[in-house]
Amino acid sequence: MAIVVDASATLAWLFGEVDPIDWLEVTLQQESLLAPSLWQLEVVQAVLKKERQHQVTSHQADDFLQVLDAMAIDVVDLPHLTLQGLAAWSRPHQLSTYDVTYLALAVERQAELLTLDNNLKLAAQRLSIAMVGA
Amino acid sequence: MQITIPKEMEQVVRAKALEAGFQSVEEYVLTLVTNGSGNERVTAMTRNEELKRLQELRREVQLMSSDEIVSLVAEGRD
Numbered sequence: 121m122a123i124v125v126d127a128s129a130t131l132a133w134l135f136g137e138v139d140p141i142d143w144l145e146v147t148l149q150q151e152s153l154l155a156p157s158l159w160q161l162e163v164v165q166a167v168l169k170k171e172r173q174h175q176v177t178s179h180q181a182d183d184f185l186q187v188l189d190a191m192a193i194d195v196v197d198l199p200h201l202t203l204q205g206l207a208a209w210s211r212p213h214q215l216s217t218y219d220v221t222y223l224a225l226a227v228e229r230q231a232e233l234l235t236l237d238n239n240l241k242l243a244a245q246r247l248s249i250a251m252v253g254a
Numbered sequence: 255m256q257i258t259i260p261k262e263m264e265q266v267v268r269a270k271a272l273e274a275g276f277q278s279v280e281e282y283v284l285t286l287v288t289n290g291s292g293n294e295r296v297t298a299m300t301r302n303e304e305l306k307r308l309q310e311l312r313r314e315v316q317l318m319s320s321d322e323i324v325s326l327v328a329e330g331r332d
Contacts, residue, residue, distance in 0.1 A: 127327045128320075133308065135318045141309050148301055165330035176315050183311055190304040218331055236320045237327075 122152045122231040123252055125193065126222045127162035129234040130155075134167070134184050136236075144191075153193045154231060156221045160195060163188065199224035213243035223249065257283050 133140040147153070164185065171181040198221055201209065209220040219240045226233040226249050233244050234252040244251055257280055259267050264279075271282035318326070 127330075128324050131318075131323050131326065132320065134312070135315060136323060137317045137319060139309075139312070141305050144308075145301075145305055162327055162330055166326045169326065169330060180311060180314060183307065187304045187308045187311070190300060192301075216331060237324050 121250070122154050122229055123147070124154050124156075124222055124226040124229065124231045124233050125159070126155075126219075126233070126235040126237065126240065127159055127166060128236040130159070130163050130188065131166050132236055134188075135170070148192060153191070154225065154229060155193055155195050156198050156225050157195055158198060158218060158221050159193075162218070196225070199228045213239070213246065215239060215243050219243070223247065259283075 132138065133144060167176070167181050167184055170176045171178055176184070201220075201224060206217055206220060209215070209224060210217055213220075213223075215223070219237065222233065222235065222240065223243055225231070226244065227247065232250040232252050233240070235241060235244075241251060259279065267283070268279055271279045276282040
């Protein structure tokens with residue numbers, strides 16, 4: 121089964137307190153990782169924010185992004201939803217439209233979801249979307 | 255069994271084996287014969303190198319809690 125990764129889960133590989141190396145080593149070999157194109161914007165935005173706040177150097181930021189670029193994460197088009205459809209996904213779960221993108225992709229691809237975001241986890245549970253580590 | 259590579263091909267095959275991350279020509283040729291390609295090995299090596307680099311980078315920076323990471327993403331959306 122494929123895994124949809126969101127920006128929070130990805131950033132946790134870079135900056136999170138839990139060491140992800142063993143998990144990544146196994147998962148990158150055995151599973152296919154997916155992300156909507158939005159994921160690229162969110163991840164780079166967060167890394168650049170840390171750079172602007174002098175929490176990482178530009179060299180470190182580039183290296184982090186290079187590591188992610190080298191990972192076999194399949195960046196795919198946003199799920200095909202009408203504007204009204206997007207709102208309909210968002211409303212009942214009080215999710216941002218950004219989060220809906222990850223959720224809808226997981227449904228569309230029948231994939232598991234990997235996120236640190238509790239609201240997104242809760243919505244995924246309600247929709248019976250399998251979650252990694254759940 | 256011993257693999258014999260024609261003299262005129264030896265340099266080319268050796269270079270390709272090194273490029274694909276193999277230390278010995280024999281191992282490279284056997285992988286080609288059994289798997290059809292040495293690319294998987296290259297991918298695995300690249301992945302290991304990148305993960306090693308990630309481990310080093312993580313040691314250089316201050317780590318964040320899950321809540322801090324979720325907030326960082328949310329700030330990017332504002």
